[in-house]
């Protein structure tokens with residue numbers, strides 16, 4: 001492939017093939033191979049009107065040995081099943097999800113960026129209600145599609161601390177709503193507040209629990225974690241999306257001898273944290289330099305203001321080392337596509 005791999009951003013790029021599977025009359029059909037990146041869709045489809053859709057995001061990585069690796073993709077399959085249950089989509093069986101991901105990556109193999117560029121192949125599975133319903137109720141027809149695109153590192157500046165805005169004017173998800181599911185409505189609900197944060201010069205918005213506004217929820221489209229007294233602390237709340245990166249970092253932290261606490265994290269505790277970060281597939285870890293609570297006139301700063309904290313850096317290097325195949329996959333997280 002003649003691509004300038006080092007200049008890739010985090011944007012859409014058409015690749016050769018996408019795979020689609022339709023659900024009709026209570027069952028999934030055969031997997032179709034498409035080259036077009038448009039989908040014909042009924043104008044009354046439930047995904048367009050009522051947000052009956054779920055998506056996933058994961059990556060394929062090329063190692064020094066030139067082999068392609070997938071990271072915990074069965075976890076994404078399970079999370080999409082949970083999203084499907086939450087908003088009445090047809091469930092994509094784990095085996096169908098896993099096979100489709102592996103097939104689409106193999107078919108677009110030439111787009112998996114070379115080792116050493118920091119780039120990877122982003123995989124976007126999408127599950128949508130396609131049948132027409134005028135009343136607000138579930139479709140009985142669905143499409144599962146998976147497409148891929150090469151992406152550069154999420155932050156061009158690299159692994160550097162950013163500033164975030166504590167968000168008191170907006171909630172991303174209701175206490176008993178859909179925050180724990182990966183469904184489009186949550187992302188639509190976050191756009192205005194993230195845009196506001198960016199306008200003010202912050203990387204993103206940090207959400208609080210919607211009921212009491214006392215506890216940290218999420219950082220834009222990423223989970224939050226903090227480090228204090230050799231302990232990895234991450235919020236526990238029903239409105240947080242269970243991040244596969246966070247789950248992996250908890251295991252790595254334990255393995256490094258840290259304690260791990262998953263529990264409500266009060267805003268004031270930010271003052272006690274030695275390190276803080278956001279975590280997710282896109283950037284793995286985004287270290288946080290400061291979180292500004294404009295309404296309360298408070299700024300919480302972490303570390304020396306220039307470098308990522310040492311524990312965050314170690315976690316980042318270990319997780320990316322496993323993903324690219326540089327470190328031993330002792331947890332059995334990686335699938336090599338041969």
Ligand SMILES: Cc1ncc(COP(=O)(O)O)c(C=O)c1O
Pocket residue numbers: 057218220221222223241242243244245246279280281282
């Ligand atoms: C709201 C939200 N939280 C957290 C995450 C991180 O999840 P993961 O580590 O599985 O990418 C994502 C991204 O998928 C997200 O959209």
